[in-house]
Amino acid sequence: MRRPARLDSARAWLASGAAVTLRGYARRYSVDRYTACDELTMLEVDLPAGDEQWSKRPPPVPRRARRDRDDDHEPDPTGDLPEGWVSWGGELLFVAGFTSGGAPFGMRIDEFPEDALPDELREARRLAESESACRPLGEPDPPF
DSSP states (O other): OOHHHHHHHHHHHHHTTOOOOHHHHHHHHTOOHHHHHHHHHHTTOOOOGGGGGGSSOOOOOOOOOHHHHHTTSOOOTTOSOOTTEEEETTEEEEEEEEOTTSOEEEEEGGGSOGGGSOGGGHHHHHHHHHHHHTSOTTOOOOOO
16 A cells, blocks of 8 residues: 555544554554654654654665675686686586576586697596596486
8 A cells, every 4th residue: 555545544543543553553554663653743643752763764774786795705716717618516617608697508628529628628627527437326417
């Protein structure tokens, strides 16, 4: 319910002789207590001294920008990767594109042809192949 309709309804509620409290108003109209305090003040309802805390809304808490939150993560332990390669979920991927959610998709290093790999990634491929050989049978590959 929007404020004008809420105020009309509250006037009728007050006229009925009901005992209107800040908490009751907030619950009845599904508003926070700051809004309830503002609207009851508009309706010239005398509020008890204990409800003064709701008369002034606290300042909003500043939110950090998304790029600032992303900086909290540890740096990539693999160091500098050749262009087109990323480390995602502990695996090296050659990125073909990104999903709408921002996750990369493409070929894992152990799926990439050996002769097409940059020289600096050949050792990483050997490690990836040895790790995949150690996987127990029946364990699915990661979903990339």
